[in-house]
Amino acid sequence: MSPLSIALLSLAMSTDAFAAAVGKGMALEHPHWREALRTGAIFGAIEGTTPLIGWALGLAAADYVKAWDHWIAFVLLLGLGGHMVLNGLRPSESQAADKPARHGFWVLALTGLATSMDAMVVGAGLAILDVPILPVAFAIGCTTLVAVTLGVMAGRVFGRAAGGRAEIVGGLVLAGIGTAILFEHLSAG
Template identity: 65%
Template sequence: MIFASTALLALAMSTDAFAAAVGKGTALQKPRWSEALRTGTIFGVMEAITPLVGWALGLAAADYVRTWDHWIAFTLLLVLGGRMIWAAARKPEKAEVEKPSRHGFWLLAVPGFATSIDAIAVGVGLAFLSVNILPVAAAIGFTTFAMVAVGVMVGRVLGSVVGRWTEGLGGVLLIGIGAAILYEHLGAA
């Protein structure tokens, strides 16, 4: 696989993680770069591992992965996004003070996993093409790391502008990502 193809694939695989990271950044009280880098690491590692999993599944599980990946991603993002919207609607006006300074591991791992499920199918597809998966997975992971770290900081700016509804906005973004994944897969069928 040539460098340009790898770079474009890595960029495409990390765009949904970027949008989720913006939502995560809006839900925090002025996130610092250390939290942005931590979030980027969690998302990036997951995004790098999932094409390897897809590669390992290979031809035997290709049909199963393609059949269910979009439903799994949609459900996870719908539940997490709905939870964020519900929490934003229940918060009082002074919710800015109540925002956490960092997310727990699982609040990052779930959307990190959900936005990386499509990379399993990419890994399976690359197995068909006999592509060396290691540099591709590393490129996807590093690009996701960088885009998510920036996304969290973009969310910081949006959080200051939008106020208490930022967590709800993040929830809407996650549900939108899930719906886009579902639409893309069902529209292709």
């Protein structure tokens, strides 16, 4: 696999994570670079690990993973997005005061896992093609780290523009990503 192919694949695998990170950044109270890097590292580690898992499963499980990846991503992202929307709809005296300074590890890990299911399928496909997986997985993880870090910081800007209802917008973004993943896979089949 050429370096250009690896770079393009890495960019493609990180787009869902970038969009989810924008939503996560919008839901935070003025996120800083440290939180953006933390979020990027969690997403990057997961996004870089899932192709390894897919590759290890190989041909035998590729059809099973491919058959369910879109449903898993849909349920996780819809659930997380719905939770964010409900939190945003709760009445409060000061909506900004209710925004967390950071997201919990497990919330980020579940979101990262939901946006990386396609990378698992790619890993299984690369096993079939006998492509060395380590450089590809490393590139996907690093690209996702950068994309998510930038996404959280972009969410910071969009969050200010959205005002007190940024968590609702962020939740809708996550639910929309999950729905788009499901629609894309169902319409392709």
